[in-house]
Amino acid sequence: MGIMDVLKGAFGGGEKKTLASKEFKCPNCGAKVTLDMERCYECGVRIKSMFRKKCPKCKALNELDAKICVECKYDFESEIRAAKKTQYRCPRCGYKMDVYMMQCPVCGVRFG
Numbered sequence: 312m313g314i315m316d317v318l319k320g321a322f323g324g325g326e327k328k329t330l331a332s333k334e335f336k337c338p339n340c341g342a343k344v345t346l347d348m349e350r351c352y353e354c355g356v357r358i359k360s361m362f363r364k365k366c367p368k369c370k371a372l373n374e375l376d377a378k379i380c381v382e383c384k385y386d387f388e389s390e391i392r393a394a395k396k397t398q399y400r401c402p403r404c405g406y407k408m409d410v411y412m413m414q415c416p417v418c419g420v421r422f423g
């Protein structure tokens with residue numbers, strides 16, 4: 312296995328799973344559910360109300376798809392924007408990297 316296989320593994324390969332299509336276990340009955348389902352097909356529990364995200368600022372629990380915190384109005388999207396900023400893109404082939412590298416692993420162009 313070459314360096315490209317290692318990189319593919321590290322970056323998750325071509326697997327494109329969004330949060331919505333990811334499978335979770337229903338916290339109530341254990342059935343396999345996805346976040347784009349409104350309710351669990353087994354027990355009927357509201358899925359989105361079972362999975363919450365915690366506000367990093369005030370620790371309030373928000374709906375998973377909430378844009379701003381219900382308590383302190385913290386902008387969750389600003390976090391996503393900041394995270395996106397740390398991704399580097401090869402100026403030649405556009406390959407996205409999570410960490411800064413001296414050389415593009417895809418087209419081999421050197422940065423710096």
Ligand SMILES: [Zn+2]
Nearest residue numbers: 337340351354
């Ligand atoms: Zn259930």
Ligand SMILES: [Zn+2]
Nearest residue numbers: 366369380383
């Ligand atoms: Zn908050």
Ligand SMILES: [Zn+2]
Nearest residue numbers: 401404415418
């Ligand atoms: Zn490149």
